[in-house]
Amino acid sequence: MKHTPIIEIKKLVKVFGSVTAVDCVSFSIEKGKITGLLGPNGAGKTTTIQMILDLITPTSGEIKIFGKKIETHREEILNRVNFSSAYIMLPYNLKVKENLLTFARLYGIKNPLKRVLALAEFFDITEFLPKMTSSLSTGQLTRVNLTKALLNNPDVLLLDEPTASLDPDIADKTRRLLLEIKKEHGTTILYTSHNMAEVEEVCDRVIFMNKGVITDDGTPEQLIKKYGKKDMNDVFLAIARGK
């Protein structure tokens, strides 16, 4: 059975001055799968994600989400997409509830307060809602960020190192949540991480990038077998070091 791709990237190129950050990258992602976009620092992962989100204009190539081009259907596409990064926080000088209500309204949620309260319960952050965002710990902020990313019940979720700087307990809870979101809502997730154990546990498929090009693509099991390594961490080292 042929699966419909939700994200289609064709011959994507991004050149910054004399540096080619992304060099003729093509891939597609099927509905309801968690795909890991991996690679060493400077591989072009973040640039690729930012081009998918229309934050960076590609030098050339094509990006289609839900079969539509991002540059011509941005508003329609981004209504069904969301993003969360461990490195991007919500405004510190607002209360958690105010932040979440703002984003719920930006996505046109019918009953924003009801949605915020429901998700807050799901992520166990109800007690933080009246608090200032600046008063939360990193782990609490990550959960608030993920709550924000699910406000519009996205069909596509882009996550940039969602468990970075979380303690093992919270990181594990976050992974469970992602698997639950995928299972319950059929959400398509594109995911970057440097935690290879996590990738092995969560991802259905892994795309490796290095120096702006895709160097490998497959399920974690396939890649471990292909490189003859014991886990994804060793696979990562082998690919990153070109061995």
Add this chain to the structure above:
Amino acid sequence: MKLYRINALLLRHLYLYQRSIPRLMDIFFWPVMEIFLWGFLSLYLQQFNITGINVLTVLLGALIFWNLLNQSQHSTSIAFLEEIWERNLLNIFVSPITVAEFLISTLLLGIVRIFLIGIVMSLLVFVLYHLNFLMFGFSIIPFVLNLLLFGWALGLFTIGLILRWGTSAQILAFGITFLIQPFSAVFYPVSALPEVIRWIAYILPPSYIFEGMREVLKNGALPLHLLTVGFIVNIIYILLSLWFFWFMFCKAKQNGKLMKLD
């Protein structure tokens, strides 16, 4: 264009304003201090019986109008800077909000700020100096509209500079209006400027507004010719600043700077 998205961003700023002392000071404290300063100066100057003008009315009227322009520019530039300071631009621009909606929300924020500061300053000059700002009647609407639009144009221009040079250019968000103040005929007529630099005043919309304001105070009639010219010049500025903003925004997206502004 979706109103709920404009409303969301407007509310985001109003949440912030309700508990931020520096932001409230920006709206209320400095303008109130200026009312005291210029009010006392005007009272002092009035003792000299300068013929033909009511010093108190001219200076305080100009001061209030000038603050409206200032607030309009500030609200636009600082609304954008807030998102940079809070590293929230990415969250905003991965949402479906359009650039037009973002900019309109800053314009509406300007209207809210102008409304607040207008009420506070008018009440204060009435209580302290018995100056009734309502003497302008309905003619106040085109004056305020012109100032709002020019402040927005300056705000857009400043955001364009910030998109190019990052927060190194943020000082302009606080001070760009002062660069044009000497040439805008705020407290004195264009004829008071040296002849060689009068052309600068003629290409600045505020000079027509402030000349118009003095006409109303002098003759009681609304100087439609001044307002019309001011409005036309304003439209040119708005179109130029929109083009400049859009050019810089696209450039920032091309060179990947949009998410790296700091």
